[in-house]
Amino acid sequence: MSCVPHTNYKRMKRTILIPTDFSIESLKLFIEAAESVQIGSVNIILLHCAQLSDSIVDLLFFSKKDMIESLVTPVFNDACKIIRSKYASKINSARIEVFTGHTQAAFQNFLEGNRVDEILIPKNYSLQLNKESFDPIPFIRKSTIPITEIHWKQTGNIPEKNQLAELFLI
Amino acid sequence: MRTQTKIALIFFLVSLSTIIFLSASVYYFIIRYSFSDFYKRLEIRGVVTAKAILDEEEASSAVLQEVRELHLEKLPEEQEYFFEITPAKDFAAEAQTLDIPLSFFENILKNGEATHQNNSTFYAGIKFQSKKGLYAVVVSAENYYNDHHLRYLQNIFLFGILAASIFSFSISIVFSRQVFNPVKEITDRVNEISTQNLHLRLESKKINDEISELETTFNNMLDRLETAFETQNNFISNASHELSTPLTTIIGEADVALAKERNTKEYIESLSVIVNEAERLEKITKSLLFLAQTGFTGSTLKFDKVRIDQLLWDVKETIDKLNPKNKVQLNLSLMPEDPAKLKIKGNEQLLLLALTNIVNNACKYSNNQIVTVSIGTLEEKVIIVVKDSGIGIPENELKFIYDPFFRASNTKEFEGYGIGLPLTRNIVRLHQGEILVSSRVNEGTIVQLTFPVGHYTVG
Numbered sequence: 132m133s134c135v136p137h138t139n140y141k142r143m144k145r146t147i148l149i150p151t152d153f154s155i156e157s158l159k160l161f162i163e164a165a166e167s168v169q170i171g172s173v174n175i176i177l178l179h180c181a182q183l184s185d186s187i188v189d190l191l192f193f194s195k196k197d198m199i200e201s202l203v204t205p206v207f208n209d210a211c212k213i214i215r216s217k218y219a220s221k222i223n224s225a226r227i228e229v230f231t232g233h234t235q236a237a238f239q240n241f242l243e244g245n246r247v248d249e250i251l252i253p254k255n256y257s258l259q260l261n262k263e264s265f266d267p268i269p270f271i272r273k274s275t276i277p278i279t280e281i282h283w284k285q286t287g288n289i290p291e292k293n294q295l296a297e298l299f300l301i
Numbered sequence: 302m303r304t305q306t307k308i309a310l311i312f313f314l315v316s317l318s319t320i321i322f323l324s325a326s327v328y329y330f331i332i333r334y335s336f337s338d339f340y341k342r343l344e345i346r347g348v349v350t351a352k353a354i355l356d357e358e359e360a361s362s363a364v365l366q367e368v369r370e371l372h373l374e375k376l377p378e379e380q381e382y383f384f385e386i387t388p389a390k391d392f393a394a395e396a397q398t399l400d401i402p403l404s405f406f407e408n409i410l411k412n413g414e415a416t417h418q419n420n421s422t423f424y425a426g427i428k429f430q431s432k433k434g435l436y437a438v439v440v441s442a443e444n445y446y447n448d449h450h451l452r453y454l455q456n457i458f459l460f461g462i463l464a465a466s467i468f469s470f471s472i473s474i475v476f477s478r479q480v481f482n483p484v485k486e487i488t489d490r491v492n493e494i495s496t497q498n499l500h501l502r503l504e505s506k507k508i509n510d511e512i513s514e515l516e517t518t519f520n521n522m523l524d525r526l527e528t529a530f531e532t533q534n535n536f537i538s539n540a541s542h543e544l545s546t547p548l549t550t551i552i553g554e555a556d557v558a559l560a561k562e563r564n565t566k567e568y569i570e571s572l573s574v575i576v577n578e579a580e581r582l583e584k585i586t587k588s589l590l591f592l593a594q595t596g597f598t599g600s601t602l603k604f605d606k607v608r609i610d611q612l613l614w615d616v617k618e619t620i621d622k623l624n625p626k627n628k629v630q631l632n633l634s635l636m637p638e639d640p641a642k643l644k645i646k647g648n649e650q651l652l653l654l655a656l657t658n659i660v661n662n663a664c665k666y667s668n669n670q671i672v673t674v675s676i677g678t679l680e681e682k683v684i685i686v687v688k689d690s691g692i693g694i695p696e697n698e699l700k701f702i703y704d705p706f707f708r709a710s711n712t713k714e715f716e717g718y719g720i721g722l723p724l725t726r727n728i729v730r731l732h733q734g735e736i737l738v739s740s741r742v743n744e745g746t747i748v749q750l751t752f753p754v755g756h757y758t759v760g
Contacts, residue, residue, distance in 0.1 A: 213677035213684065216637040290693075290741040296686040296749060299632050299675035 144171055144223055145248040148276075150267050151177040151227070152258040153202050155210050155297040156286055160251045161225075162301070163281050165218035167251075172223035176245055180230045180267040195229045203227070210298045230267065238270040247276055254282040305481045312473035313466075320465045324458040332451060336423075339444050340416045343425035346373060347440040350381045355431035376442035378422065386410065386428070386435040399424075399439065409437050421448055483512040491519065499527045532704050539706030543585055543718055547578040554578075588720040591654075592705060592727065606757045607647045609683050610636065613674055616656045620664065623657075627664045632675035642678040646755035647732045655728040658721040659687050659748050665715055667691025667745070678754065685750040694740040702738060711742065 147167070149160040164175050179202065184190060215222055230241050242250075250271050258266055271278060283301065291297045346369075353365035384395055392406035401417050401424055408415035409426040417424040426439045487503060494501045502523060503516040558571040613631055620627050637643065663672040667689040675686045694702060694709050701707045703726050706719040729736045733753050740746040 209679055209682075209684075212679040213635055216639065216642060216678045216680070217635045219638045290739065290744045291688065291747045294739060294747065294749070295677075295684060296675075296688055296739075296747045299635060299673070299677065299686055299688075 144174060146174040146176065146246050148176045148178055148242065148245070148247045148250045148271075150252060150258060150271070151179060152260065152264070153179070153204065153207050154259055155207065155293050155295075156256065156301055157253070157258065158207075158210055158214065158298060159256075159283050159301045160253060160281055161211070161214055162218075164251050165214065165221050167279075168218075168221040172221050174223050175225040176247065177225065177227045178230060178267055179227060180265050180270075181263045182265060183231045184263075198229055199227050204293075206293060206295055209295055213295075213298060235270060235273055238267075239274055242274055242276055250274070250276050250278050251281055252278060254280040256283070256285060305477045308480065309473040309477035312476060313470050316469040316473070317462075317466050320462055320469075324462055328451075328454060328458060331454060335444070335447065335451065336418075339423055339447075340425045342376070343423060343440045343442060344414065344427055346376070346379070346442075347381065347425060347427050347438040348429065349373065350440070351383065351427075351429045351431065351436060351438045355383065355429070355433055355436060377445055379440070379442040382439040382441075384437045384439070385433075386437055392437070399441075406437065409439075484515075487512075487516065487519065494523065496530070499523065499530060535707075536705050539719070540589070543706060544582065547582045547585075550578045551575050551582075585718055585720070588718065588724065592720055592724045604646050604648055606644045606755055607649050607652055608640070609643045609645060609676055609685065609752070612649065612652055612656065613676065613685070615653055616660055616674075619653065619657050620660055623661060624664055624669070626669045628669060628671045629660060629664065630671060630673045632673050635675065635677040637678045641757060642680075642754055643676070643683065644755045644757040645683055645732070645752045646757075647752070651728045651731065655725040656685070656687075656750075658725045659750070662721060663687050663689035663691065663746065663748070665691075665717070666712070681754055683752045683754055685752075687748045687750075688745060690745040693742040693744055693746055694738070695742055696740075699738065699740065 145168075147164045149157075149164055151157045151160070161175065161177070164173060167173075179199070181198065183193065211225065215225060228241075228245065230238065232238055232241065252268055252271055258268070260266060286292070286297060286300060289297070289300070291300070349365055349369050353362050353369060356362055382395075382399065384390075384392065393403060396403045396406060401419065405415045405417045405424065405426060409428055413428045415424075415426045417426075421443050422441055423444050424439060424441045426437060429436045429438045490501075490503050502520050505516045505520065506513050554571050554574045558568060563571075610633065617629050617631060620629055660672060660674060668691070670690050672687065672689045675688075677684045677686075692711050695711065698707075698709045702709070703723050704719075705723045708717060708719045726736055729750060729752075735751040737749040737751070738746065739749075
């Protein structure tokens, strides 16, 4: 299988993948992704990686939509909407995708399937994982898609942690 | 009619109608069964008798006769009739003598059998082919069942229904009492509670049923009522205290000045104190008046389109005039591209007052540290976030911040009357907005205001 990375930065509609842990702070990547657009607009994919349950019953009733709904908080949702209205002309679409694979090949396939052109990852921020999710950064680093690392000053334990107000500080 | 009586009556009627329906259907099916059974018996008798009498073979005839005597009980009023069937025969005469309709005989000829009931006498007829020729055999007897057993059954059912209805009536009364007992208890208990003893609560049982839910709801309502009552009481005491403090100062100062003749400098000093206090008094009464006005439905208020970013610049300007040392920063990094989303429907004067209040508080309680004011919009909402790094509000006092004249325990060294925030909340409510205050002591306070977008077109 040959992989040709899409390095055409000038393409009118690029697709940028960013990992997310559904915290307000991780939306810094979302803002950076929108900020990076010079021409045209961008499709943004917020990636969440989750391990599927081993139970057959759980798998039978598994639905990505329900899973995303259970993870997205109203505040996170509002924060995304604020960013989207700020960059209304630059963000063509934004959606949340769940990756449930185990292998690098599966991840590569996932990236190609979603036509990802670029990936933004945090430099010093580590994603807050819950008990089902796992960190996609190792997979991302090994993939053939260009990666940009974003550095920002971490907010730490501030009073507005995970409130809408936090969004205005990052 | 009381609900308790209603429920008892419904319960009683339902059980009674079930019993009646069951008895009636049992009675009906028993009657049907006993009739058809009796006709079968008559037919068998007819066949046996016909064989015994009409067939002339001595041996078999005797045997049959014996069987008949031994095993077939003689039915009351049992009669057998034999009529030879010849092609030309009509049974008019026979029908006449037996007092049965002619159709009975016609049925025998046509179907080979027929039944007829004449009061309590039952007739069964069959067509019988004997060696002598074709015969119509008619057997009649009185139905003992019909006369005695069914009457007995009727009596059983009548008395049964009567007994069951008395039983279900008493059960339904007990049942409805049982059901409404807790409700009655609640009514009695709530009746005991008046303004004098608002602290009383209903005893909530641990079981999670509808009644305990009702109790919890009542208790919650009482909690709110008690808080409202206390707020009202506090308001009056606070207001009179706030108003009397400057008055006392004015009277005291004037008294001291009038006690003896003083020089001009001392008079000026006294008068300036009096003016200061009088101004404070005026400020309090003015803001009280405003609070009262905004507390109304606001039908007289004029609502027009207001651009939130413009409003915030105006707020900053006002603050700059009031407090030149302020460090208010407007954060427009997440302003939407579409200016239409920034327009809300509102009264500019009131909004300016509300926002100035909040931003001024932020400056005041953080000793003029940096205060950031940010704007963001969702599809339907405009969000304004005011953040300071001031003294904060203790967590257990957050719920009182909208009470008029309430001041948090850590605000002793700051001047204020505790009218600003309730006033702001009234204004925000007038605009169908929301106000959300979160705070940590000594770390800062975040006020988040949300207003619905006005849906004005650009231009």
